[in-house]
Amino acid sequence: MAETAIVRIAxxxxxxxxVGRLDGLAVFVPRTAPGDEVRVSLRRRARHAxxxxxxxxxxxxxxxxxxxxxxxxxxxxxxxLQHLDYSAQLEAKRDVVVQAFRRIARREVGVxxxxxxxxxxxxxxxxxxxxxxxxxGWVGGLRRYDDPDAIFALEECPITADGxxxxxxxxxxxAAWLPEAGxxxxxxxxxxxxAVLHLTGGVxxxxxxxxxxxxxxxxxxxxxxxxGAAHVVRAGGTIGADSFAQVNMSLAGALHDHxxxxxxxxxxxxxxxxxxxxGAIARRxxxxxxxxxxxxxxxxxxxxARATLGPASRVVTARVESVLADELPADAVVxxxxxxxxxxxxxxxxxxAAARPATLVYVSCDPATLARDVARLPSYRVASLTLFDxxxxxxxxxxxxxxxxxxx
Numbered sequence: 373m374a375e376t377a378i379v380r381i382a383x384x385x386x387x388x389x390x391v392g393r394l395d396g397l398a399v400f401v402p403r404t405a406p407g408d409e410v411r412v413s414l415r416r417r418a419r420h421a422x423x424x425x426x427x428x429x430x431x432x433x434x435x436x437x438x439x440x441x442x443x444x445x446x447x448x449x450x451x452x453l454q455h456l457d458y459s460a461q462l463e464a465k466r467d468v469v470v471q472a473f474r475r476i477a478r479r480e481v482g483v484x485x486x487x488x489x490x491x492x493x494x495x496x497x498x499x500x501x502x503x504x505x506x507x508x509g510w511v512g513g514l515r516r517y518d519d520p521d522a523i524f525a526l527e528e529c530p531i532t533a534d535g536x537x538x539x540x541x542x543x544x545x546x547a548a549w550l551p552e553a554g555x556x557x558x559x560x561x562x563x564x565x566x567a568v569l570h571l572t573g574g575v576x577x578x579x580x581x582x583x584x585x586x587x588x589x590x591x592x593x594x595x596x597x598x599x600g601a602a603h604v605v606r607a608g609g610t611i612g613a614d615s616f617a618q619v620n621m622s623l624a625g626a627l628h629d630h631x632x633x634x635x636x637x638x639x640x641x642x643x644x645x646x647x648x649x650x651g652a653i654a655r656r657x658x659x660x661x662x663x664x665x666x667x668x669x670x671x672x673x674x675x676x677a678r679a680t681l682g683p684a685s686r687v688v689t690a691r692v693e694s695v696l697a698d699e700l701p702a703d704a705v706v707x708x709x710x711x712x713x714x715x716x717x718x719x720x721x722x723x724x725a726a727a728r729p730a731t732l733v734y735v736s737c738d739p740a741t742l743a744r745d746v747a748r749l750p751s752y753r754v755a756s757l758t759l760f761d762x763x764x765x766x767x768x769x770x771x772x773x774x775x776x777x778x779x780x
Contacts, residue, residue, distance in 0.1 A: 374413045379423060381408040381432065384464035386472065386740060388452025388767030392423075399423050402517060403444075405456050406464075407432025424518070434460030439493070439530050442514070446524040449517035451531065452767040462486045465759060465769040469739045473754075476743035484757040484771075487630075491622040492764040496532040498619045499540055503547070503556040503573075510547035512540070512558065531765050536560050539567035539589050546586035549579030551595065566591035573598060580605055620762045624652070627735070627760045627770060631706060632656035634733045634756070634774045640703030644729075646692045646718070647709045650676035653735075657706070658682050665699050667692050693717040697725075704731040713741030719748035732775040737762075742771055753778050 381390035381404045390404030394414075401412055401423035409430035412423030438444055438454035453461045466486050473481045489495060502523050503512045513526040529537060539560050550556060551574030559570045569590045575598050577583075584593060584606050593606040631653050635643060641662055645654040648666035650673040657664050664685040668674050674689045681687065688695055693715035705722070707714055713736070722732065732752060736742035746754065752775040760770040 375416070376411060376413050376426065377423075378409060378411050378429065381406055381410065383467060384453070384456075384767075386468045386767065388464075394421065397421050401425060402452070403455055405432040405435040405460065408435065441528060442524065442526070447516040447518050448514050448524070449520065450514045450529070451765040452517070454765045458488070458492060458764065461764065462488060462759075462761060465761065465767070468767075469757070469759060469769065469771055472739040472743040473746070473757075476740060477747040479743075479746065479754055481754055481757050484759055486759040486761065487623070487626060489620060489623045489761045489764045491620070493530050494533050495620045495622055495764065496529075497536060497621055498559065498561040499529065499532050499536050500557065500559040501526060501540070503550065503558050505554050510544070510550060512544050512547070533562060535567060536562050539569070539587075542587050542589055543569065546583050549583035549586060550574075551577040551580075551597070553598075560590075563591070568592035569594070571595045575599065577603075577605075623760055623762055627762070627772065628653050628656060630758060630760075631708075631733050631735050631772050634772070635704040635706050635731055638703070638730050640731070642702045644696070644699055644702045644705045646696060646705060646707050647714075648677065648687075648706070649673045649708065651681050651687075653706055653708065654681055654685065658685060660684075665702075667695060667699065691715075693721075697721045700725050700729075701727040702729050704733070705729045706733045706735070707745075708735040709741075711738045711741065713738065713745050716748060719745055723749060723751055728777050730776065734771075734773040734775060736771045736773065737768065739769070739771060742773060746773065746775070749775060751778055752776060 377394055379392035379394055379399050381392045383391050383406055385391045385400060389400040389402045392399045399421045403425060404410055410425050411427040411429060413426055415422045434457050435455055436457050440454060442448040443451060443454045466484055469484060470481060473479045501512050501514060503510055504523055511525050513523045516522045553574030556571055556573040561568055567590055595603045595605050635657060643657050643662060643664050645666045648654050648668045651666060654664060654666045666677050667688045667690060669691050671689055674687050678687045696718055734742060754773060755776045756774040758772045762770045
């Protein structure tokens with residue numbers, strides 16, 4: 373018989389699960405709120421336990437009813453915090469960042485500022501779903517958090533913009549013409565010129581022309597087949613700088629402004645924007661008395677950056693860890709890596725630089741990898757830390773960390 377227990381939830385962990393303690397053991401319970409008292413089924417691990425809610429005995433003060441029908445009914449894995457009021461979501465994210473710096477970086481950072489999102493719903497300009505062929509046709513939806521291999525048919529997504537959802541519904545109505553495959557991955561993004569679709573999977577697409585004719589609102593359609601070949605199915609959408617931008621455009625500008633202001637605060641003459649994408653931050657760093665180098669591996673992004681940055685800027689298409697040493701010295705360096713964080717060689721180059729940058733600005737979407745990388749920069753101290761709630765209703769958060777040499 374499965375073990376059951378009553379657990380009182382004290383906080384929210386990275387990833388969004390509630391955390392309580394039982395016999396000194398941390399118990400992680402998804403879909404719980406601080407102050408909840410819950411009956412759970414337990415699975416004990418070596419150093420922690422995992423719980424599944426069997427019943428809510430006492431609700432915590434921050435618990436609210438989720439807005440989306442899929443959140444509880446289908447155990448949707450897209451959001452993790454819809455059952456918390458918004459102020460509690462922000463506090464949970466603040467605590468996750470503080471704890472990451474304390475445990476991983478061994479740094480105390482005080483109480484970071486948190487910038488809330490102006491839009492708490494319908495803010496996402498991108499939607500990525502799994503398309504799976506079933507006996508009755510295609511099913512398009514998100515994965516369950518308690519069974520990642522299972523998907524459910526998406527009916528609504530309150531955090532996604534209406535235009536993106538409308539394009540997705542158009543796609544599903546034309547699903548009979550999708551590529552021949554058992555499963556596909558579909559991403560729809562809203563750009564300056566309209567909705568664009570990128571499909572991944574399958575080996576042939578005999579119904580491509582019929583699909584295109586059935587989806588007039590999709591300005592651009594690309595397809596990457598299982599052999600690794602890329603196809604432009606409809607070349608109509610202009611995939612510009614915003615195609616590489618944050619999914620929450622209501623807050624992205626404020627985040628980029630803040631990162632740029634930190635990089636410029638000490639009057640730098642030479643700057644490096646590493647992992648610079650298409651130049652969203654770099655465009656804010658340009659000036660008549662400054663030189664700027666943008667480093668980015670994605671060739672499509674660097675093409676956009678070259679077209680939009682001024683003549684005093686240079687764009688390098690390469691891995692940051694391969695070229696950073698050659699581009700130093702610099703007065704300020706912006707680091708805006710993917711979720712995995714920076715390569716350890718980047719930290720080594722910055723630590724060993726003969727003339728260390730006066731400012732490092734690290735923009736991160738993962739507090740754990742940010743804290744890990746800060747730990748690899750022992751000669752720098754955290755001068756400021758600001759959270760931007762780019763992803764309301766989820767456990768994700770963007771962090772802008774300002775680092776300066778210890779002697780500064």
